[in-house]
Amino acid sequence: MVTALDTPTPVRRVRIPRAGIAAALVVLAVVAIAALAPGLLTGVDPNHADLGATLRPPDWDHWFGTDQNGRDLFARVAHGAGASVLIGLGATGLALLGGIVIGTLAAQTGRWGDEIISRLLDVVLAVPGLLLVFLVAAVMGASGFTATIGLAVGTVPGFARVVRAEVLRVRASTYVEAAHGLGHPGPRVVLVHVVPNAVGPVFALATVSLGAMIVASSSLSFVGLGPKPPTAEWGAMLAAGRDLASVAWWPTVFPGVAITLTVLAVTVLGQHLQARFERRTV
Amino acid sequence: MSPLVRVRDLVVAFGGRPAVRGVSFDVERGQVVALVGESGSGKSVTARSLLGLCGRGAVVEADELAFDGLDLRSLGERQWRGLRGRRVGLVAQDALGSLDPLRRVGAEVAEPLREHRIVDRVRPEVLRLLADAGVPEPEVRERQWSHQLSGGLRQRALIATALAARPELLIADEPTTALDATVQKQVLGLLRAKAAAGTALLLISHDLAVVADLADYVHVMKDGAVVEHGVPADVLTNPRHPYTRALLNAVPTAERRGRGLSGTIPALDQPDRRVPGRELITVTDVVKRYRVRGRPPITAAAGVSFTVRAGETLGIVGESGSGKSTVGRMLLGLVAPDSGAVEFDGVPWSARAGAERRAARRRIQMIYQDPLASFDPRYTGRQIVTEANPDPERVAELLRLVGLAESQVDRPARELSGGQRQRLAIARALAADPAVIVCDEPVSALDVSIQAQVLDVLVDAQRRLGVAYVFISHDLGVVHHIADRVLVMRDGAVVESGSATAVLAEPRHQYTKDLVAAVPGTVLRQAQSVLKPG
Numbered sequence: 117m118v119t120a121l122d123t124p125t126p127v128r129r130v131r132i133p134r135a136g137i138a139a140a141l142v143v144l145a146v147v148a149i150a151a152l153a154p155g156l157l158t159g160v161d162p163n164h165a166d167l168g169a170t171l172r173p174p175d176w177d178h179w180f181g182t183d184q185n186g187r188d189l190f191a192r193v194a195h196g197a198g199a200s201v202l203i204g205l206g207a208t209g210l211a212l213l214g215g216i217v218i219g220t221l222a223a224q225t226g227r228w229g230d231e232i233i234s235r236l237l238d239v240v241l242a243v244p245g246l247l248l249v250f251l252v253a254a255v256m257g258a259s260g261f262t263a264t265i266g267l268a269v270g271t272v273p274g275f276a277r278v279v280r281a282e283v284l285r286v287r288a289s290t291y292v293e294a295a296h297g298l299g300h301p302g303p304r305v306v307l308v309h310v311v312p313n314a315v316g317p318v319f320a321l322a323t324v325s326l327g328a329m330i331v332a333s334s335s336l337s338f339v340g341l342g343p344k345p346p347t348a349e350w351g352a353m354l355a356a357g358r359d360l361a362s363v364a365w366w367p368t369v370f371p372g373v374a375i376t377l378t379v380l381a382v383t384v385l386g387q388h389l390q391a392r393f394e395r396r397t398v
Numbered sequence: 399m400s401p402l403v404r405v406r407d408l409v410v411a412f413g414g415r416p417a418v419r420g421v422s423f424d425v426e427r428g429q430v431v432a433l434v435g436e437s438g439s440g441k442s443v444t445a446r447s448l449l450g451l452c453g454r455g456a457v458v459e460a461d462e463l464a465f466d467g468l469d470l471r472s473l474g475e476r477q478w479r480g481l482r483g484r485r486v487g488l489v490a491q492d493a494l495g496s497l498d499p500l501r502r503v504g505a506e507v508a509e510p511l512r513e514h515r516i517v518d519r520v521r522p523e524v525l526r527l528l529a530d531a532g533v534p535e536p537e538v539r540e541r542q543w544s545h546q547l548s549g550g551l552r553q554r555a556l557i558a559t560a561l562a563a564r565p566e567l568l569i570a571d572e573p574t575t576a577l578d579a580t581v582q583k584q585v586l587g588l589l590r591a592k593a594a595a596g597t598a599l600l601l602i603s604h605d606l607a608v609v610a611d612l613a614d615y616v617h618v619m620k621d622g623a624v625v626e627h628g629v630p631a632d633v634l635t636n637p638r639h640p641y642t643r644a645l646l647n648a649v650p651t652a653e654r655r656g657r658g659l660s661g662t663i664p665a666l667d668q669p670d671r672r673v674p675g676r677e678l679i680t681v682t683d684v685v686k687r688y689r690v691r692g693r694p695p696i697t698a699a700a701g702v703s704f705t706v707r708a709g710e711t712l713g714i715v716g717e718s719g720s721g722k723s724t725v726g727r728m729l730l731g732l733v734a735p736d737s738g739a740v741e742f743d744g745v746p747w748s749a750r751a752g753a754e755r756r757a758a759r760r761r762i763q764m765i766y767q768d769p770l771a772s773f774d775p776r777y778t779g780r781q782i783v784t785e786a787n788p789d790p791e792r793v794a795e796l797l798r799l800v801g802l803a804e805s806q807v808d809r810p811a812r813e814l815s816g817g818q819r820q821r822l823a824i825a826r827a828l829a830a831d832p833a834v835i836v837c838d839e840p841v842s843a844l845d846v847s848i849q850a851q852v853l854d855v856l857v858d859a860q861r862r863l864g865v866a867y868v869f870i871s872h873d874l875g876v877v878h879h880i881a882d883r884v885l886v887m888r889d890g891a892v893v894e895s896g897s898a899t900a901v902l903a904e905p906r907h908q909y910t911k912d913l914v915a916a917v918p919g920t921v922l923r924q925a926q927s928v929l930k931p932g
Contacts, residue, residue, distance in 0.1 A: 290771040297730065298786050298830055299760035309774050 132388050140388075143381035147374075150197035160191040162348045171364050181366035183356065189366060193374050196348040201378070203264050203342070204330035208322050210268035215275025216315055222276065223283035224306060234280070237273040245270035245332070253341045260343040263336045267329055275318050282314035289313075323386030327379040334375050350375050401426045402566060402598045403448060406462035410443050410452055417443050417456075419622040425567065425598045430590070432601040432609040432630075434645070435619035436845040437816070441602050444619070445569045448600070449486055450478040466566065483510045487560035489553070491572035496556055497544035503528075503555050504540030510563040523562075531558035532588050549718065550581035557588060561597075568592065571602045576842075578717040578872050579916040586612055586918070604845040607649050607875075607919030610634055618642050634925035648850035649922060650879030652903060659850035659879070662801070663858050670861065674882070675708030678833050678866060679729060679762075684738035686724055686890075698724035699735065700890040706834060711860065711867040713881025713898060715874055715913070721890035722870045726836045729868060730762055731755070743833075763827035767839040769819040770812060779807035779814065779822050786829035796825040799862070800855050817848035824855055828863065836868045841876060853880060874917050878902045886910045 149156055166186035174181040180189035222233040240248075249266030256262045286292060287310055295305045334351030336342045343349050350371040357367030401424035410418040418440040425431045433441040446452050448465065450473065463470045465486065473481070482488075490496045497506055507524045510516070517523045528536035531554040544552055553573060560568060570589060574582040590612055593599045603609045609616060610630040617627040618641065626639040637643045648659050658666035686699040698721040706712050706729075716722045727733040728740050731747035739746045742758060750758055766772045773782050779802065783793045797807055800821040806814060811822060820840060827835045837856070841849040857880065860867060871877050877884060877898065884901045886894040886909065894907040905911045 290766055290768070291774045293732065294764065294766075294772040294826075295774070295785070297732075297759055297764055298826075299756040299758075300785075301756065312776060313774065 132384055132391075136384055137388055140381035140384040143377050144385065147197050147201060147378050147381070150194045151201045152198075154191075154194040154198065157194045158188070158191045160188045162187060162191040162195040163346050164188070171360070171367075173364070174366055180370040181364070183353075183367050184360060189353075189370055192348040192353060193350070193370050196350045196353060196371065197374070197378075199260055199337070199343050199347060199349040200330055200333050200351065200375070203260055203267070203333035203336075204326055206264040207267035207271065207329050207333070208326045210264065211271035211275050211325075212318065212322050214268065214272040215318060216279050216311065218272060219276035219279025219318075220283050220306070220311055220314070222280045223287065230280075233276075237276055240269065241273045243270075246335075249336055249341060258341045258344070260347075263333055263342050267332055267336075271325065271329070275321065278318045278321060279314060282317055283310055286310050286314045320386070320390035323389050324383060326386065327382040330379055330382065331375065400467065402466055403600070404462055404464045405444075405447075406460060408444060408447060408458070408460040408463060410440070410447060410459075411457045412453070412455055417622055418447075421617075421619070421622075421624055423617055423624070423627070425600055427566065427598050428593055428596045429615065430593045430599045430601060430613045432603060432613035432616045433619055434603055434606055434609050434616055436604050436847050438621075439619040440622035441619050442571055445571060445600055445602050448567070448569065449482055449488060451482075451488075483560075483565070484514045484563045485565050485567065487563070487565035487568045489557050489560045489568065489570045489573050491575055497552060499544055501543075502540065503542055503544060503547065506544070507540075507555065507559045507562055510559065514563045516563050524558075527558040527562055528555065531555070531561065532584060533558065550577055550585065553577060553581075553585055554588070557585070561592065565597070567598045567600065569600045569602070572604070573601070574608065575603070575605070579874060579913060579918070580717065582608070582918065583916040604847075605649075605918070606634070606645050606846065607922045610921040610925075611918050618645065630921055631925070634922055645847060646922070646925075648847045649919065650850070650853060650873075650875045651919065651923065652878045652899070653923070655879055655899075658854050658857075660847070660854045662851060663854045665861070666854055666858060672709050672861060672864075674710040675864075677705045678708050678743065679706040679868075680739075680741040680744075681705070681725075681729070682739050682741070684725075684728060684735035684740060686721075686728065686733065686735050697721070697890040699728070701738070702887075702890070702892055703738075704885055704892070704895065706866055706868055708833060708866055709860070709864045710882045711869055711880055713877035713884040714868065714870045714887060715872065715877050715884060716887035717872055717913075719889075720887040722887050723838055724890075725887070726764075726838050726868060726870050729834070729836055730764055731759065760830045761832050762834045762836065763830050763832040765820070765823050765827050765835060765837045765840045767842055769823035772823060773811045773819075775810070775812065777811065778809055779811050782811060782822060783807075783826050783829050786826045787831070793825075793829060796828050799828070799859060800825045801851070815848075816844050817851055820844065820852050821855055824852075824859065828859055828865065832865060834866045834868060836870070838870045839872070840869075842871065842873065849876070856880065874902060874913055875919065886913070 164187065168186065169182055170184050170186040172178055172182045178188050178190065180193060182188055218233060222230050225233070248270045249263060252266035252269065253262045292305060292309055295309050333342060334354065337349040337351030338355045342351060345352065353371040354368055361368050403425035406422045408418055408421045409416055421444050423431060433444060435441045443452055447458050447463065448470065450470070452458055460471060504524050507527055508520045511520050511523055524540060525536045528539060533539050533551060533554050539547065539551065547555060573589065574585050577585060586608070589599060601609060601613060613630055615627070616630050616633050617624045618633065618639065619625070620641045626633060626637065626642045633642060634646065637646055644661065647661065650659055656670050681702060681704050683701050683703050684699050685701055687695045687697050689695045702725055704712070714722045714725060724733060728735055734748065742762060780793065783796060787793060802818060802821050802825065806818060811819060814822065841852050844852060853876065856867065859865065869877060869881055881898040884895065884898045885892050886901065886907065888909050894901055894905065894910045901910065902914060905914050
């Protein structure tokens with residue numbers, strides 16, 4: 117006789133379904149095209165004001181409708197991707213670079229160096245992120261560039277702390293001892309073995325915080341600290357449409373949906389990458 | 399009377415691939431039955447089929463799978479829970495992993511008592527069980543956390559937990575593999591006593607020597623099937639299957655000194671022509687203490703002196719905490735002694751700095767117990783060796799020497815098996831062209847058959863390249879096999895030293911005598927003196 121026995125099944129981790137990842141990839145692909153070559157999505161000039169066609173609801177000629185100046189909202193949403201996404205990406209990239217360098221220095225410069233760097237990071241962390249951007253904007257003038265710098269400065273301390281802790285962990289590992297044992301100079305061991313093995317978690321963190329950065333960059337434009345008008349930018353478009361929200365829904369809803377979808381897609385993908393990274397290191 | 403456990407033609411498959419193919423055995427009350435084989439032989443899965451815990455996706459089929467007349471094939475999850483812990487107890491190998499780090503030891507032992515409502519008053523029973531399992535001061539230990547216990551105490555606490563509900567069958571999966579010989583002897587004695595008192599014991603081990611001392615009946619498993627079974631004395635003196643013979647030959651003992659263990663390197667059967675050279679390392683009266691706040695300082699080295707000559711193997715034996723690893727790290731200049739000197743090539747480490755220190759480092763390499771932890775996780779096998787020596791031809795030559803195939807070294811090292819990883823570690827150490835390699839418990843985590851291959855590779859490399867070894871181990875059999883001279887350490891001090899044969903065959907110090915007496919394999923050695931090698 118032959119039978120099969122039941123064996124208990126351990127609880128599985130919740131995974132993002134494949135369809136969700138595919139959808140996130142599609143959204144990001146569209147956003148990437150919009151950011152790099154918006155001309156592929158629309159032939160309309162986002163700054164062309166047609167005063168004969170102001171505040172038109174969505175129709176076949178204007179998929180997302182027009183704003184109070186008669187500008188095509190689909191073209192403005194498409195062209196607006198560049199500013200929001202570039203500020204988000206740029207700020208995340210700068211924060212990564214700064215976080216890795218400063219975190220590694222903190223871990224490697226001995227007790228005093230660590231103490232000085234870590235306390236300075238605490239000071240930056242104590243200042244609210246938006247205030248930092250105001251500060252940078254006040255000194256350097258409001259623009260997409262200063263928004264990027266401001267956001268990056270506010271994010272560096274968190275990244276640096278993660279990197280510092282990871283460097284300390286990796287540095288104590290046997291393979292680093294083995295590399296020293298092969299007679300390689302200390303700085304080489306740090307660059308070749310310690311840093312590459314320490315940055316995994318901060319990259320995972322960055323993919324998740326990229327979404328927050330895009331929201332933040334839109335918020336900055338919303339309060340007028342981003343790119344100057346008439347540049348199309350999602351946060352600035354939200355701000356401009358706010359006063360019209362009672363008479364026309366489309367000037368706020370479409371840029372809002374664009375922000376939401378982008379952030380959702382980035383976050384889903386970030387978590388997926390993080391899960392993959394964790395599986396690889398176990 | 400029918401046996402307590404009766405298994406006929408058991409097949410366990412994972413995703414269509416059978417891990418156990420047609421295993422049959424019985425276990426009587428009060429009997430010790432052993433399943434012996436290397437990793438992947440299916441021995442653990444076989445035993446876990448009696449607990450319904452083969453793992454996710456396992457398909458278990460059998461003509462008969464019965465415990466005390468109960469057909470295990472038809473049990474539901476609720477019935478399994480009534481069996482597990484209550485009638486069948488499990489002692490797993492990883493004692494730290496098996497104890498909940500967030501619960502005190504007493505709560506751990508009490509759990510089966512409460513779960514199965516064995517006694518009315520739990521605490522006195524917990525203390526009795528701990529004392530019974532050989533845990534000293536049970537009132538103190540009961541209040542402690544698992545990480546505060548030594549490996550031996552943890553294993554005993556685990557045995558107390560497994561025995562709490564007075565199971566009729568106890569499954570012990572490699573119960574002593576991570577333990578020092580003297581502790582191992584105590585734990586095995588405890589299990590033996592339980593069997594004598596009527597508990598059936600199913601023992602799982604890769605070590606034929608351990609099993610032979612304890613078991614009434616042995617099943618040798620390979621690739622999911624039993625290749626040979628019988629009473630230990632018969633199986634050991636008259637092995638019929640070539641695999642059993644290979645397993646027996648793989649056990650490192652004094653009798654097999656100077657010969658190959660695995661039969662894979664023919665050159666080892668040539669006579670040994672090594673001649674010890676000049677003194678490479680001179681250790682003079684080194685002292686090292688570690689201070690932990692609120693506790694008395696730990697003395698890792700209390701005036702240790704010895705020398706290492708070119709081309710020889712110095713064995714350092716001792717139990718956990720004897721200071722042998724600290725001494726090894728001082729040889730590499732990784733730990734500085736509080737006083738005394740470690741001279742390498744005539745110059746103390748304290749007098750070397752910068753480029754000179756780095757150049758000297760290359761000449762003394764290290765092999766670790768966990769080779770994988772000593773590899774950069776992003777590197778392939780070839781990259782790991784290339785980092786020690788950029789010459790691709792030399793790298794290829796060394797990979798051949800340690801017996802790694804071309805196809806194995808271009809993948810991440812974590813995809814290699816335990817034995818292959820240690821071969822890779824040996825290749826890397828040799829690639830730096832060292833005069834000395836410090837080997838810290840290099841084969842302790844390996845099965846006997848894999849251990850034999852790694853030891854053979856080490857001996858072969860030494861004969862070809864003339865490298866000296868400092869071989870640190872708690873395993874006297876291994877040290878007796880490989881070392882020319884031996885230091886016996888206890889509490890940071892050298893209690894006895896001399897040639898391996900003299901110290902281990904005729905120990906003079908009481909501590910060495912105890913260590914030698916605790917080495918398992920009495921039955922095996924008797925068998926080997928009967929059995930002619932070859």
